Amino acid sequence: MRHSIAMTVNGRRTVLDVEPHRTLLEVLRDRLDLLGTREGCGVGECGACTVLLNGRAVVSCLVLAVSADGAEITTIEGLAKEGRLDPIRTGAIQCGFCTPGMIMAAKGASVLEGNLCRCTGYAKIHEAIAQSASPPAGRETTSA
Amino acid sequence: MTLIGQRIPKLDAADKATGRSRYIQDLRLPGLLEARVLRSTVPHGRIVSVDVSRAREAPGVFAVLASQDIPPKRYGYAKDTTALKGDRVRRIGDEIAAVAAVDADAAAEALDLIRFEIEPLPAVFDPERTLDPGAPLVHEDRGSNLVRTHDYAHGRVEEGFARAAHVVEGTFRLPAQAHGCLGPAGAVAEWDARGRLTLHDPTQIPFLIQRDLADTLGIPPSDLRIIQPTIAGGFGARLDLYPHEIISALLARAAGRPVRLAMDREEDFATDPVRPRTVVRMRTAAAADGALLAREADVIVDCGAYVSWGAVTPIVMMHTMGSFYRVPHVKYRARTVYTNTAPTGAFRGFGNPEITFAIESQMDELAARIGIDPVEMRLRNANQPGEVTPQGSRITSCGMKECLEAVRERMPPPGTRPPGGRPLLRAAGENLVASATQTETESPSSPAICPAGRIEGTEPARSPLRRGIGVAAVFHVGGGARIYRSDGCGAMVKIDDFGKATVVVGATDIGQGMETVAAQMAAEELGVPLEAVRIAPADTDVRPWDVGVHASRTTFIAGNAVRAAAKDAKRQIEAARTALGLPPDTPYDKVVRSEHFRDQGSLVIGRAYFDPPNAMVDAENKGNVSAAYVFGAHAAEVEVDVETGQVRVLRVVAAHDVGRAINPMYVEGQIEGGVMQGIGYALLEEVILREGGMSNPNFLDYRMPGPQDMPSIETVIVETNDPSGPFGAKGIGEPPLVPVAAAIANAVANATGVRLRELPMTPERVWRALRAWADVEAPGEICGKE
Incomplete structure (x- = not known):
């Protein structure tokens, strides 16, 4: 049996039929092709699938899609349109798999404890978040 | 240089940050199908029968293979x-059969x-017992x-021990560490x-x-054509041919449709x-x-x-x-053994964290016996620039001394530290801290050792x-490592008629920044x-x-190849300018366009192949396997809760000789990430086996360091400008x-x-060690005695 749900995803009203056991993560990736939301574990332990649900950071693998009926969802693709790319300037990105989830978590919460990164050691991620809270300082060197 | x-x-940061x-x-x-694999749930067994007939008839199924x-x-x-x-x-997890179906649900x-x-x-699971007489054979036919x-020796080791003033001895046990790449394999x-096949x-x-x-x-x-998508972490996990790669190809051939075999987290761990x-x-x-x-x-390594x-x-x-x-005088023997567990592989450092843990632990034990500062102990024995080791390692640039001095300066020794810290210098006895030494160098109110929660003091x-x-210090290859007959990498630099350069290089970017570093070097060389x-x-x-991204070889090997290819392209541009009679400052686009539009014109494609001047080891396991070696030193400050055994790392200073930092931001990234994985290895991470299968295959039970586990890390980049490195790198x-776990x-x-x-x-291990020490080795040293 399928349920009809209506969500506002990245500002667009979206109506779809979903099976009751589908997670928000599955719907975002498999039905809406929003592939920047990633599955690192599927059980809420890594934070790679973090999105904003009504402005609050959630791990979308633990949210049933039917429970997001009527919600406003923002994914990394929605945020990217704003053009704020602070991690780029700080070296906070290596393999990048965790990056969208980190950015979404930073937008929706003040701490990152639920987000795992296996590459960076977190220092440069914290730096990026600190920079995104304040205007760029101009000490970064971009290409010549 | 600019x-x-x-x-x-x-270069790919914007795409990664925006989810692209x-x-x-x-x-x-x-038409892409999704595949799943049927895996063994027993660690060792004879396959009596496998019947896939019903699976083949299931809805949505395109191929089933046994x-x-x-x-x-x-x-x-x-x-x-x-x-x-x-x-x-x-082993538990062995592949028995595989299915490709319209989606993952149908396949499951x-x-x-x-x-x-x-x-x-x-079955046999313990690498220390697997060679026992009568142990079950993992491969009966063998x-x-x-x-x-593996045997290696130089000098006469017994002579060295006979002349020794101090000898320390111990057995070090290192766990299986999982890569935990954030993106599972597939x-x-x-x-x-x-x-x-693509x-x-x-x-x-x-x-x-x-x-x-x-x-x-x-x-x-x-x-066979291999296309690499963006790689979600490597660290050695993707360094061999694995069953999932073969199975996906076989299923796709059988199904006549493209097939993805992607693992979930639990399967990736297992x-x-x-x-x-x-x-x-x-x-x-x-x-x-x-x-x-x-x-x-004497070393035993589990192969699985x-x-x-x-x-x-x-x-x-x-x-x-x-x-x-x-x-x-050195003597070394290692035995690699089969057990009924998952096949073991390469993980960043590749044996070196294991042996360095033992070596650097014993350096401190010896320093304590001798009564000298641990940094001094290391400086006294440090490798030197220009040295050829008895094994044949030809050390070119060497910043070991500078790294050790850098960490000592930033994590100062006793006497210069504020009260509360403990001195690096200790009295003799590998398991002892003499309370006399403590009271000499610490403020009178500083606490005494109080293991096992036995707080008995008057306060x-x-x-x-x-x-x-x-x-702890580190020695590692840093100029390739000739473990195959080839240690080479090719590169081409094509200049197009808009004056832009395309770098075509064999090396792989696994997130470390190879492509950016290659672009920096090419742009630099081309001006x-x-x-x-x-x-x-x-x-x-x-x-x-x-050859692949391993052995810390990419910046050195691919960098040299790219640099030489860019030089070649530049030479061709200059030759074309001369041939065309163009002034020397004619821009690249005009030169190349002029070539493309003239009679019998030519392309500008620089190319180079770089295979470093190193050698495979000989029959005695001697030889200069790398064209350059790297050095480093770490200092760690910890806080141990002697009631719970909890160890918290407060601060790490990590100094590394990198020759030359082509991009310091990503050198720091490698150092900070390496320290994080080292802290995991030291304090948190262990594949726990039950009947040979991983019993903690998730991020909750296999604990990798999270942001809350990380100390402040101070990185120190020591530049020694290696003569054979690209721009000295x-x-x-x-x-x-x-060196993290040892530090x-x-x-x-x-x-x-x-x-x-x-x-x-x-x-638990720390608490038990503290209690054993308190109960057995130093009953008189319990707290409250000072």
């Missing part, structure tokens, strides 16, 4: 396995319809669980009508896989080619003045059920044994927290802005040969992980007086 040494953001990068899970192809349906082609280092197992399973439902019977056989023995296979695969070895996989499939290697469980029995001898005299080790890279780690350990510090509010600092350089896609049909990928163990010993020789140093 671009070398600049903090330039990665495409990993293997993100690939979308028309071993009888595939070429019986053995593969791997020891040719000891097939992609789907036929007569035997040898079909798996449930496969009927199979396995007759259990006795007659033994011994895979190989591959997508598609065949064209002519029988040519495999989308986040592998670290595209050009080696080409041959190995083609061989198992029975096709010419030239009929099949991960972990850092092998390793046991190091070591003894080290020093003269009264601290000069090292002899070092001897099949031989992969884990079995090669003794070779790296051997080089550290033979060349780290100046040791006149009831006395804190159970003890602070200590520890150091163009970075924006004028792009990197060609990761496709074996396009890119030239490279050497490798930095692996070294930052290598932390030394800090724990400094804080508590108790030396741990088993990783990870979990609260």
Whole structure:
């Protein structure tokens, strides 16, 4: 049996039929092709699938899609349109798999404890978040 | 120079930050099927029957394969396995059958319809017991669980020990560490009508896989094209040919449709080619003045059920044994063994964190015996520029001394530290902290050792927290490592008629920043802005040969290749300018366009192949395997709760000789990330086995460091400008992980007086060690006695 749900995803009203056991993560990736939301574990332990649900950071693998009926969802693709790319300037990105989830978590919460990164050691991620809270300082060197 | 040494953001950072990068899970192809694998739930058994007939008829299923349906082609280092197992399973997780269906749900439902019977056989899990007489044989036909023995010696080790003033001895046990790449493993296979296979695969070895996989499939290697999507972490996990790659190709051929075999987290953990469980029995001898005299080790390395890279780690350990510090007499023996557990593989550092843990623990034990500062002990024995070690390592640039001095300066020794810290200098006795030494150097109110929660002092509010600092150094290859006959990498630089350069280089970017560093070097050499350089896609049909991303070799090897190719392109531009009679400052676009539009014109494509001046080891395991070596030193400050055994790392100073930092931001990234993985290895991470299968295959139970586990890390980049490195650069990928566990163990010993020789140093292990020490070794040393 399928349920009809209506969500506002990245500002667009979206109506779809979903099976009751589908997670928000599955719907975002498999039905809406929003592939920047990633599955690192599927059980809420890594934070790679973090999105904003009504402005609050959630791990979308633990949210049933039917429970997001009527919600406003923002994914990394929605945020990217704003053009704020602070991690780029700080070296906070290596393999990048965790990056969208980190950015979404930073937008929706003040701490990152639920987000795992296996590459960076977190220092440069914290730096990026600190920079995104304040205007760029101009000490970064971009290409010549 | 304008671009070398600049903090330039990665070329793909914007795509990664906006969610546009495409990993293997993100690939979308028309008709793409999803695959699942049926795995053994017993560690050792005889396969009696496998019946896939009902699965084949299930809705949405396109292909089902068991071993009888595939070429019986053995593969791997020891040719000891097939992609789907036929007569035997040898570990929990062994592949029995596989399904490709319209989606993952349909594939999983079909798996449930496969009927199979396995007759259990006795199994062996402990690498220290697997060579015992009567132990069950993992591979019956081999007659033994011994895979190989590695022997190395220089000098006469008994003579060294006989002359020693101090000898320390111990057994060090190292756990299996999982890579935990944030993106799980997977591959997508598609065949064209002519029988040519394209495999989308986040592998670290595209050009080696080409041959190995083609061989198992029975096709010419030239009929196999590897395209690497964005790679979600490597660290050695993607350094071999694995069953999922073969199975995806076989299923796609059988189904006539493209197939993805992507693992979930639990499966990724359960099949991960972990850092092998390793046991190091070591003894080290020093003269009264601290000069090292002899070092001897007997090592056992767990290969798991099949031989992969884990079995090669003794070779790296051997080089550290033979060349780290100046040791006149060395003897080393390692045995690699089979057990009924997952095949072990390569993990950043590749044996070096294991052996360095033992070596650097014993350096501190010796320093304590002799009564000198641990940094001084290391400086006294440090490798020197221009030295040729008895093993044959030709050390060119060497910043070991500078690294040690840098960490000492930033993490100062006793006397110069504020109250609360404990001195680096300790009295004699490897398991003892003499309270006399403490009271001399600490403020009178500082707490005494109080193991096992036995707070007996007169001050009831006395804190159970003890602070200590520890150091450890690292020696590693940094100019390639010739473990295959080739250690080479090719590069081409094409200048187009808009004046832009395309760099086509064989090396692989696994997130470390290879492509950005290659672009920096090419732009620098060509004298163009970075924006004028792009990197060609990761496709074996396009890119030239490279051995793979391993051994901290990429900046050095690929960098030299790219630099030489760019030089070649520049030379061609200059020649064309002359031939065309153009002024010397004519821009690239005009020169190239003029070539393209004239009679008998030519292309401007620079090319180069760089294979470093290093050698494979000889029959005595001697030889200069790397064209350059790298050095580093870490200091860690820890706080140990002696009531709970909890160790917290407060601060790490990590100094590394990188030759030259092409992009300091990403050198720091390698150091900080390596320290993080080292802290995991030291304190948190352990694959826990039950009946040989991983019993903690999730991020909650396999605890990798999170943001809350990380101390402040101060990185120090030491530049020694290696003569053969591109712009002076050497490798930095692996070294930052290598000394971390030893530095932390030394800090724990400094804080508590108790030396741990088993990783990870979990609260339970630390608490038990503290209690054993308090109860047995120093009953009079319990708190409240000062």
